[in-house]
Amino acid sequence: MIEFVNATKVYGKSSSPALDQLNLRVQNGCVFGFLGPNGAGKTTAIRLLTGVLAPTSGTVLVNGTDVREDPVAVKRMIGFVPDSQEMYERLTGMEYLNFMADIYGVSSADRKARAEKYLDMFMLEDAANERIQSYSRGMKQKISVIGALIHQPPVFVLDEPMVGLDPKASFLLKEEMRAQAQKGVTVFFSTHVLEVAEKLCDQVGIINHGKLLAQGTPEELRSRTGDASLEQVFLDLTGSGEDDAE
Amino acid sequence: MKGYLLLARMMLKNTITGLNPFDRFRSDKKSKAAVKSMLLGLVLLFALGSVVYAEYELFGVLRSMGQEALLPAMTMLMAMMASLLLGLFQSISGLYQGRDAAWLAVLPVSSRQIYAAKLTSLYLSDLVLNLPIIIPAAVLYLTSRTDLILPILRLIPIFLFLPVLPLAIVSLVSYLLMKLSSFARNRETVLTGLSILFMVGYMLTVSRISAVSGADGEEAVARMLASEDGLMNKLLSGFPPARWAAQGFIGSFWLMLLFCLVSAVGMAVSFLLTGRDYLPTALSAGEKTHKGGKGRAAVSASRAASPLAALIRLEIRDLVRTQTYLLNGVLGGLVMPIALMIGVSSGMSQVGNVGKNEMSEVFGQLDLSLLIIIATGAFYLCSFINQLPATAVSREGRHYPLSLSLPVRQSVRLTAKLLVSLVLNLLSMLILLVPVLFFLPLPLHGLLAAFGLAFLLSVFPAAFCLYMDARRPKLNWMTEIDALKKNFNSYFSLIFWIVGAAVCVITVLLLFRNGDFTPSLIGLTVCAIVLSGGSLAWLYHQAGRLEFLPENAD
Numbered sequence: 046m047i048e049f050v051n052a053t054k055v056y057g058k059s060s061s062p063a064l065d066q067l068n069l070r071v072q073n074g075c076v077f078g079f080l081g082p083n084g085a086g087k088t089t090a091i092r093l094l095t096g097v098l099a100p101t102s103g104t105v106l107v108n109g110t111d112v113r114e115d116p117v118a119v120k121r122m123i124g125f126v127p128d129s130q131e132m133y134e135r136l137t138g139m140e141y142l143n144f145m146a147d148i149y150g151v152s153s154a155d156r157k158a159r160a161e162k163y164l165d166m167f168m169l170e171d172a173a174n175e176r177i178q179s180y181s182r183g184m185k186q187k188i189s190v191i192g193a194l195i196h197q198p199p200v201f202v203l204d205e206p207m208v209g210l211d212p213k214a215s216f217l218l219k220e221e222m223r224a225q226a227q228k229g230v231t232v233f234f235s236t237h238v239l240e241v242a243e244k245l246c247d248q249v250g251i252i253n254h255g256k257l258l259a260q261g262t263p264e265e266l267r268s269r270t271g272d273a274s275l276e277q278v279f280l281d282l283t284g285s286g287e288d289d290a291e
Numbered sequence: 292m293k294g295y296l297l298l299a300r301m302m303l304k305n306t307i308t309g310l311n312p313f314d315r316f317r318s319d320k321k322s323k324a325a326v327k328s329m330l331l332g333l334v335l336l337f338a339l340g341s342v343v344y345a346e347y348e349l350f351g352v353l354r355s356m357g358q359e360a361l362l363p364a365m366t367m368l369m370a371m372m373a374s375l376l377l378g379l380f381q382s383i384s385g386l387y388q389g390r391d392a393a394w395l396a397v398l399p400v401s402s403r404q405i406y407a408a409k410l411t412s413l414y415l416s417d418l419v420l421n422l423p424i425i426i427p428a429a430v431l432y433l434t435s436r437t438d439l440i441l442p443i444l445r446l447i448p449i450f451l452f453l454p455v456l457p458l459a460i461v462s463l464v465s466y467l468l469m470k471l472s473s474f475a476r477n478r479e480t481v482l483t484g485l486s487i488l489f490m491v492g493y494m495l496t497v498s499r500i501s502a503v504s505g506a507d508g509e510e511a512v513a514r515m516l517a518s519e520d521g522l523m524n525k526l527l528s529g530f531p532p533a534r535w536a537a538q539g540f541i542g543s544f545w546l547m548l549l550f551c552l553v554s555a556v557g558m559a560v561s562f563l564l565t566g567r568d569y570l571p572t573a574l575s576a577g578e579k580t581h582k583g584g585k586g587r588a589a590v591s592a593s594r595a596a597s598p599l600a601a602l603i604r605l606e607i608r609d610l611v612r613t614q615t616y617l618l619n620g621v622l623g624g625l626v627m628p629i630a631l632m633i634g635v636s637s638g639m640s641q642v643g644n645v646g647k648n649e650m651s652e653v654f655g656q657l658d659l660s661l662l663i664i665i666a667t668g669a670f671y672l673c674s675f676i677n678q679l680p681a682t683a684v685s686r687e688g689r690h691y692p693l694s695l696s697l698p699v700r701q702s703v704r705l706t707a708k709l710l711v712s713l714v715l716n717l718l719s720m721l722i723l724l725v726p727v728l729f730f731l732p733l734p735l736h737g738l739l740a741a742f743g744l745a746f747l748l749s750v751f752p753a754a755f756c757l758y759m760d761a762r763r764p765k766l767n768w769m770t771e772i773d774a775l776k777k778n779f780n781s782y783f784s785l786i787f788w789i790v791g792a793a794v795c796v797i798t799v800l801l802l803f804r805n806g807d808f809t810p811s812l813i814g815l816t817v818c819a820i821v822l823s824g825g826s827l828a829w830l831y832h833q834a835g836r837l838e839f840l841p842e843n844a845d
Contacts, residue, residue, distance in 0.1 A: 056842050057842050057843065058320070092692065092840070095692075095695075095696040096695065096696060096838070096839070097692045097695045097696050097839065097840050098839050098840050099838075099839040116838055116839075117698045117699065117700055118698075120696060120697060120698035121698040123696070125693070125696045127690075127692060127693045127696070132690055132693070133605065133609075133690060133693075134690075135608055135609050135612040135613060136605070136608060140608070143593050143594070143595075144595075144601055144604075144605055146594075147594060147595040147597075147598060147600070147601035148598050148601055148602075148697050148698065148699060149698065150598075153594055156594075176612075
C-alpha cells in the first residue's frame with residue numbers, strides 16, 4: 046500500500062510548493078493512474094515515493110514503512126521504471142538486467158527465468174546483447190520495465206510508461222500491469238494518455254499545481270462531474286477546457 | 292556567418308555556466324551566498340597567488356643568471372606543449388563525441404560554421420587557461436625592462452594567437468584519427484589505441500629533443516635552462532613557433548608577425564581540410580560507436596558478489612566504455628607518470644651511466660627517511676590531475692535519479708566511486724615506480740612505505756572531492772566533456788590536493804631537527820593517517836545527509 050500523508054515538497058527558495066499537502070492512499074492490488082498537466086507535480090510525487098527526493102514536510106509510506114525513515118527498505122519494495130532518458134546507456138540490455146538483479150539480490154536461477162520470460166514477452170532477445178545507447182526509445186522503455194520487474198516487487202512505479210512504445214508493446218505493458226495488480230502488486234503510474242488511464246486504472250488521481258484535485262474510480266469522477274469522458278473531467282478540473290480557452 | 296555567431300555564443304554560454312564557480316550559490320540565501328562567494332574568491336586568489344609566487348621565485352633565479360627572458364619563453368612553451376598534449380583528447384571528445392552532433396545536424400547551419408563554433412569554444416577555453424600562466428610571467432619580465440609599451444603591444448597578438456597553432460594541429464590530428472578508426476570494426480578500441488600511440492610518440496619526440504648531456508649540480512640546472520644546448524633552447528628549437536612567440540614578445544616585431552601568420556595559416560589550412568567533412572564525420576562517430584554485439588542473447592546470470600561489487604563493475608564499465616572518460620579521465624590521469632617514465636627510458640641512453648651514477652651519488656648521501664619523504668611526494672604527485680572523484684556523481688547525469696532509487700545506501704554508492712577513483716591513483720603510482728626506482732636508491736621496505744604513505748594521502752583529496760560532487764553535482768549536461776572538464780568541481784580537486792600537500796610540507800619542515808628527518812617522516816605518517824581517516828570519516832558521516840537528490844544540483 047502507498048500512502049502520502051500531507052506530503053509537501055518545496056524546491057529551494059521557491060515560494061510555491063511543487064507538491065502541496067498531498068493526501069493519497071493506494072491499496073494493494075490496485076492500478077493507480079496519476080494524471081496532470083506538465084509541471085503539475087507528478088514526477089515530484091514519484092520521486093518522493095521512490096526515495097529520490099525527501100519531502101519538505103509530511104510523510105510517504107510504502108507498506109507502512111516511512112520513506113524518510115528507512116529509504117533503503119522502501120526502495121527494496123519498489124520496482125521503478127523511470128523516464129526513458131534516464132538509463133545506464135553504456136551497459137548492454139543483459140548487463141543492465143544482471144546489474145538490477147545484483148542490486149536487488151535476485152538468485153541466479155530466478156533472474157535467468159525472469160529475464161528469459163520478459164525478454165521473450167517484449168521481443169528483446171535479439172537486442173539484449175547490444176548496448177542500451179543503440180536502443181530506440183521504446184526498446185529502452187521495455188528493458189527498463191524488465192529491470193523493474195526482475196525482483197518481483199510488491200510495488201510497481203512507472204513514470205510515463207507508454208511514451209515511445211509501439212501499440213503492441215503498449216498493449217503488452219498494460220496487460221502486465223494488470224497481471225501484476227491481480228497478483229496483489231500495487232501499480233502506480235503517471236500518464237498523459239487519458240484513454241489508457243480510463244481503461245486500465247482502478248483508481249485515478251488528478252493533480253494540478255501540486256494539489257490533488259480529485260481521486261476515485263474513472264466512473265466515480267465522471268458521475269461526480271457529470272462529464273461524459275475522463276478527458277472532459279481532466280480538462281474541467283485542470284482548467285484547460287473550453288471555459289479556460291474562452 | 293550568423294549561424295556561426297549564434298552557435299558560438301550558445302556554446303560559450305554553456306561553458307561559462309559550467310565553469311562559473313559563483314553560479315553554484317544562486318539558490319542560497321543572499322547572505323550565505325555572499326559569504327560562500329567571498330571564501331571561494333579567497334581560495335581562487337590563493338591558487339592564483341601560488342602560481343604567481345612560483346613564477347616570481349623562478350624569475351629571481353633566472354635574473355641572477357641574467358636570463359630574465361626565459362620566464363615568458365618557458366611559460367609560452369609550456370602552454371603550447373600542454374595544449375598539444377592534452378588538447379588531442381579534449382579535441383576528440385569536444386568535436387566528435389558530443390551528444391549534440393545529431394541535434395546540430397538538423398539546424399540550417401553549414402558543417403563549417405558548426406566546426407568553427409566548436410573550435411572557437413575550444414580556443415576560448417585554452418585562452419582562459421593560459422591567462423593565469425602567461426600574464427604574470429609577462430608582467431614579471433616587463434619589470435626588468437625600461438621600455439614597456441612595445442612589448443605590451445607585441446604581447447597582445449602573441450597571447451591571442453598562442454592556442455591557435457596547437458589547436459589547428461590537434462584538430463587536424465583528431466580528424467585523421469577519426470577517419471582512420473572509421474575503417475575498423477571496433478572503432479572505439481582503435482581510436483583509443485591510436486590516441487595513445489600519438490601521445491607516446493609526442494612524448495618520445497619531446498624527450499629526444501630535450502635530452503641533455505651529463506653535468507652536475509647547479510651548473511646542470513643553469514645549463515639546462517640557459518645554455519645554447521640546454522633543455523629550454525632545445526625545446527624551443529624543436530618547436531620553432533614557440534621560439535618565435537617568445538622572441539617576438541622580447542624584441543622582434545618580425546618574429547611576432549611570423550608567429551601570428553604561421554598560426555593563422557595553420558588554422559586556415561586545418562579548417563579548410565576538415566571543415567566541410569566535419570559534420571558527417573561527427574555523425575558517423577556517433578552511429579558506429581553505439582553498436583554492440585549482435586545476436587540472440589544468451590541469458591546469462593553473471594552475478595556480482597554484492598551490491599557494492601555490482602556498483603564497482605558499473606562504474607568501471609562506464610569509464611572504460613565512454614571514450615571521453617577513458618581518454619580524458621583515465622589516460623589524462625596517467626599522463627604525468629607515463630611522461631616521466633618515457634623521459635627516463637628514452638633519456639637513459641643519454642644520461643646513461645654518468646647521469647645515473649651522479650644521481651645515485653647525490654641521493655645516496657641522503658638519509659633513508661628523507662628519501663622516503665621525497666618518494667612519497669613524487670607518488671602523491673600522481674593523484675594531482677585525477678578528475679574522477681570530483682566528477683563521479685556528475686558523470687551519472689540524467690540517470691542519477693534512477694541510481695538513487697536503487698536500494699543501497701549512499702555510503703555504498705560513494706564507496707564504489709571512491710574505490711574506482713583510487714584505483715587510478717594506484718595505477719598512476721605503479722607507473723611512477725619505474726622512474727622512482729631509477730633515480731632513488733631506496734630499499735624495498737622504504738619503497739613500500741613511500742608508496743603506502745602516498746596512497747593513503749591521496750585518499751584525502753579524493754574523499755573531499757567526492758563529497759563535494761555528491762553535494763553539488765552537475766547533472767544536466769549535453770556532452771560527457773561538459774561533465775568532466777566544463778565542471779567546476781573537477782578544478783576543486785586541485786585545491787584539495789594542494790591543501791593536502793601544504794599540510795604535509797609544513798609538518799615535515801616543522802619536525803625537521805638537526806639534519807634528522809626521522810621525526811619528519813613520523814609526522815608525515817601521522818599526517819597521512821589523520822588526513823585520510825578524517826576525510827573518510829567526514830565523507831561517511833555526510834553520506835547519510837546525501838541520500839536524496841540535492842535540490843541545488845546543476
